[in-house]
Amino acid sequence: MAYVPGVALLAALVVGCSAGSDSNANGADSKAGSPTVTPAPPGKYETLPAPCRAVPRGMLKDLLPGAAELPGDQQEKVFRGSASVTYDTDRKVGCDWKSDAPDSTRSLSIDFERVVSYDPSVSDDDRADTVYTKKEKAAGLSSSTPPGPDAEKDSGAPDEKEKGKGKGADEDTAKGAAGDATASSDGSADPSSSSSPSGKASGDGTDGTSEATGGGEGGSTDPEDVLPSRVLDNLGDAAFLHDAPTRAGSTAQHRTVSVVFRTSNVVVTVRYAEQPALITQVPDSGELQEKAQALARKLAETLSE
Template sequence: MAYVPGTALLAALVVGCSASTGTGGSAPDSKPGEATVAAAAPGKYRTLPDPCRAVAPSALKDLLPVAAELPEDQQKKVYEGTATVTYDTDRRVGCHWKSEAPDSSHTLFIDFERVVSYDPSVSDDDRAREVYVKKETAAGLSSPSAAPSSTKDAEKQAPPSPDSTSDSASHALSGPASEGGKADDPAGEKGSDTDGGTDGSTGSAGSTGSADESLLPRTLDNLGDGAFLDDLLTRAGSTAQNRTVSVVFRTSNVIVTIEYTEQPAVSTVLPDSKELQDKAQSLARKLVDKFSE
């Protein structure tokens, strides 16, 4: 048996180990040329504003007109609003206000939802778009602006499946507008009083007078990264009817929902659809600007 000096034996072992791992010290299972997938960009918004302070006092006075007639201490209480109970204020917050009078009551509810994607390959914005599209589809609406970024061409977008309307939507929010018997709303009452003046509105120019198409539920342009409006007339109790106008819009990874309701005390009086829609849209524009600050 040949004698091998200790130094020579150690050198041979080192050379053998280096050869087994390949050049450059790369791992045995590494694949040359394999690209590392970068994580999707986080959403623009990391926190949410206080919803009860998000609406300016001047706007609240317009939305809750009856409150202005109350004593100052009661006005203050109405305008402060009541925060929605949530478990994670960085992800979802809400607030509602209500003013009552002998002839009618008004209720305002706003909800801020910050969407976070837990899939590193899907951005917060794309995940928020998916959530928004579900709400829009459940309301029976669709628009090119709601399409995922990879399918922005509206002509290539497949129409929503009828079964998709079973998904959760803006009507599933836990706010004042979910009260008052929405589940009992007969089909066809949606926007049913905009047919020629029952509530003071008139038919649109050039229409046959059956309905004012400009007041029907619809998608909205130039409001955030996608928006829609819903208008629902429901019966509250045995006689009174209330109207709820909802405006839902997305700005980056935040989805904002506004629900504005008027309920007259007399069943023969129907809330003015145009007035409620105008006020709800005006508030939505103010909230978009607030998120842009």
């Protein structure tokens, strides 16, 4: 019996040490800043639409004048389009169309790029925003108008209020764009091919000016009525329009309007171009801009369905 208190004391010490070890273990698990990483959320889109079927036939007839008058087999070939060569249709797809009318040649292309981030700390949407911002910067817009909601407000949507603001600055920008157009000869349709922040039509003293939407004959519309390259409102999560006048060869005029927008983790590019048959004709910038934007908004609606 003399040894019983000692045994009881030893048992109490063992229990106490065990409880202390559990307490420390639990404390370590509950410490703030433990190495638990929550992966960034995936993007909304896991697939891409079939690009050559993404544009309704009615819109194609409007965008490609003259195609509807072709014989049946030729008409179908034009409206069918040509799929872009790609090695991963889950990540990037595109389609091109072209029509030749007596007065001009029109070409249209659309590209869908689904961006995936392989960094668990960066979401697909954030990675797609980086891709989009690079395109916007290549179009010469980011340097003067940073992307984002505030930039969109500053740039203005294509409304009458903004048309009346800063006309003097627009005139200087238009003259610079015309000079760049005269110097360029590659006729590239990529928005990154021009560093000019404005694609607004401007006369060079010999070829007149570009028409606004619904303008009269002869391209006599005031060039100030045509909006330059700019950030766009209410199109996806972010969007911009790039209007690039160029010359194909030494005389023929060529104009490409590109609309690029991002919605979640997909970046979409629409390019719409016109080259008149006569060197005295000037592509209608207002019409090209209006139709390119209408198509971009239709594609945005299709993606969100």
